[in-house]
Amino acid sequence: MTSTAARGSRVRLAEGVAPGPLLGRWGTTASPDALIGVLAPPGRALPLPSLSGEPPARALERVRERAEAERGSPWPQPLATQYAGYFRDGDRTVYESGVFGRQERLTRAVLMAAANGSDEWLDEAADGIVLVCEQSSWCWPAHEESCRSRGTVVPDPAAPCLDLGAGDVAAQLAWADHMLGERLDERFPGLRDRLRAEVRWRVLEPFTRRRDWHWLGLDGRVHNWCPWICGNVLVAALRLAEPGAERARQVALAIEGLDRYLAALPGDGSVDEGYEYWWNGACRALEALDVLEHATSGELRAADVPVVRETVRFPYRMHLGGAWYVNFADARALPPPEQPWHVLHRWARRIGDPDGMRHAAAHRAGTVTPAAELGRALSELADTTWLEAGPAGPPLVASAWLPGTQVGVARTAHGTDRGLALAVKGGHNDENHNHNDVGSVVVAVDGTPAVVDAGRPTYTARTFGPDRYAIWTMRSGWHSVPEVRGTPQGQGASFSARDVAVADGPDAFQVRLDLAGAYPVEGLERWWRTARLDREDGGVTIEDSWAFTDAGPPSEVRFLLSGQVRRDAPGRVTIRPPGGGRAAVLSWDPERAAGSLTERALDDPLLVAVWGDRLTRLRLELPGTASGSLLVRVEVRP
Structure with missing residues (x-):
């Protein structure tokens, strides 16, 4: 028996969307019908890192210092005037800075609550979760569709727009629920139901209902939004959706998006958006593949996919020296140094690339950045090989x-x-x-x-x-x-x-x-x-x-x-x-x-x-x- 979702996928393939490197290799194992029996239940679908012991404690030092300094102070509060500012004068930085500041503080609170188990940090995390749930829109104003169509400068909560910002929040709430779930139930009954309802309404439902999102790349124009959003939707669906056909369909559609992105990459793994955007394109795909491998108990592995292996080499091929990189397109020659280097290190280990491992280790800071996304921070803390990696020099290929x-x-x-x-x-x-x-x-x-x-x-x-x-x-x-x-x-x-x-x-x-x-x-x-x-x-x-x-x-x-x-x-x-x-x-x-x-x-x-x-x-x-x-x-x- 073929499900509706699977038939829809085959219709799309027949209309010209050919399977890429993932679906071509995994076949029906990645179909909704098969995924129902393969996916781990929500409680085990995401990896659960231990935050006890010396390496994690040492890695959280900067996060702890920042979290302790800000606790008790007012939370960042994005304002309507800041949102409207984008439509009035084109400024997107002021509003986005407030949104990012709030989400970064929530991540630090979740990490502290998970690390030491105190109610004070759990309260801090709950405050952040509620503030995010109360936010009128998770979409950044530069991407908001309802404002453009209605000629307004404030978002319409009844018409949620799924963009990078909305996907980020959905995944963050999923990771927060994963780390603090039972404790939130005990101290804040109903809060987990609220966050699930918000994620379902703002992200999961629009993702499965609409196939006209430009970032899906169904028009042939595939860019870094596709793996970024699909990877976040994957995390949200695995943790927050109820097991069954709809959850499997959400995961299958996310896999389809990841597959489309990897198919759009050249065989050499290069990224036309430039080195800096590799971290929010190809790296996002690698992170999603990490999650997918865990959620399927290793059934869906990608370390032997040629384009995956090649794109792991792209960052060190673009390295000029020190903190400088080749920066064609919108990338900066001196990009932010604090990237999720552990992802590059882990994938270089998987494919047996010592140059990739050296390049990542050469940039290792030793501690989680206080501005890290929650999923990335937890991934880093779970990688004991990375946490204990020694210093190295970059390969600087000829x-x-x-x-x-x-x-x-x-x-x-x-x-x-x-x-x-x-x-x-x-x-x-x-x-x-x-x-x-x-x-x-x-x-x-x-x-x-x-x-x-x-x-x-x-x-x-x-x-x-x-x-x-x-x-x-x-x-x-x-x-x-x-x-x-x-x-x-x-x-x-x-x-x-x-x-x-x-x-x-x-x-x-x-x-x-x-x-x-x-x-x-x-x-x-x-x-x-x-x-x-x-x-x-x-x-x-x-x-x-x-x-x-x-x-x-x-x-x-x-x-x-x-x-x-x-x-x-x-x-x-x-x-x-x-x-x-x-x-x-x-x-x-x-x-x-x-x-x-x-x-x-x-x-x-x-x-x-x-x-x-x-x-x-x-x-x-x-x-x-x-x-x-x-x-x-x-x-x-x-």
Whole structure:
């Protein structure tokens, strides 16, 4: 007998949604009918870490200090004026900060209540649970559907919108119930019924009823929202839904979403949203797969799925050195250091990747961050191998080429950030979190970027709206790419790199690509860019050569530079990147291109936190000839 949910899944597959790496491997084991008999009951569906003993106590030190300092103070209270502020002036930070502050405090209270068993901490946790349940909407205002359709600035509680925020709360309440359930029943009878009703109404019911959520990726556009929300729904359904057909259907639909996301990843496991978003995309999928394996007593395992194994390697392949990473798209070159490194460590152990284990261990803080999500904190505390892991140095691989996103990274020598590192990006201009940056390069000195990608400023209403490319950091003119006869790169998937060729050997790493397809310029036949790291002399060269049907207006080659930039002589600038380390020298033939420097003052807090108070753009003006070339060289200053 085939259930309605299973028939619906097969209809979708017949309409073009083919099974991905999970469903293709697991088959009917992941169908609703089969899951009814495979899923553990709610009380055992999630792992239950022990918070007693020395390693967990030591790991909770910072959480305990923060929780004790805030107990007795007023809870963060998101306000209607802050919610409305997004629709009035585009500010999403003020409201979201209050929401995040409340949820982070609730997590700390749950951890403390679970760790020491006191009624005082249980009361603190219950207060937080009730406050969250009383919140009009769990959806962040930037994602709220009811406001857009009704022209209002406050949410409609009768029309819950399932977004990242709502999924986060549902999973948090599920983990809180998992850790404190019976004690909440004794001290706050009825509270667990309340949180179940809220999660069912706001999250589980909309998830199963509606299949038009954009983040499901049924239109072919799959991004990090899909595993993030599906993973949280999975946790909520496993713990808070009643055993039976509906719970199995919820889990099956969550698995389908995870499968769709993994199917959308290139076979090399790369993420077009950039390294920083790996933690809220691929890592979210890995966390959900952890939960799923536990809930099915190992029936549904994914450690041998090729794309899963490959994406575990993505973070260390993007590492430049220290805290710096390759940051194409909206990612930051200096991302938040406190990530769930234990997830990477655990999956690297599973697939037998010592480089992944070393990379994670090199970033280990030793304590749970006070801002950790509850599920992530509990996962970390349950991993005794991680808690007891010793120090390690990052692998700093010699090179990596990821054809799925056309991103290449290479350094002078394996195992050290000493010297230059080069990153090159091809791709197209309609990627997730896209910047118009086909052909962009990053050059780091001793691990710190000198030729840079600015990254993104603070999110506002403009960031994901029709005015996205009015933001300067998104435009090609502020990336290290050409400006062809006064024309920036076009926006859309058709504006892409062509004829990409990669050579990677012991002496050099080189990427050659034709950028002509990225520019809507009549008469442009070819614009070759060749970026090369020479391991023999330690230098980087970027050569641009062009061919038009005839002569015309001049073009420019532009480079975005960090830190202190000084023009030493015609055809030569010195770049001392942030941190005061060694400088780089960028040089070219001044007879072929006149150079000029323009400083851009920074005032956005996210950009300032990475680059300081300014970035500098170098503009090299090229003659308007039908053909020609320009070679730029970067080397470490002697």
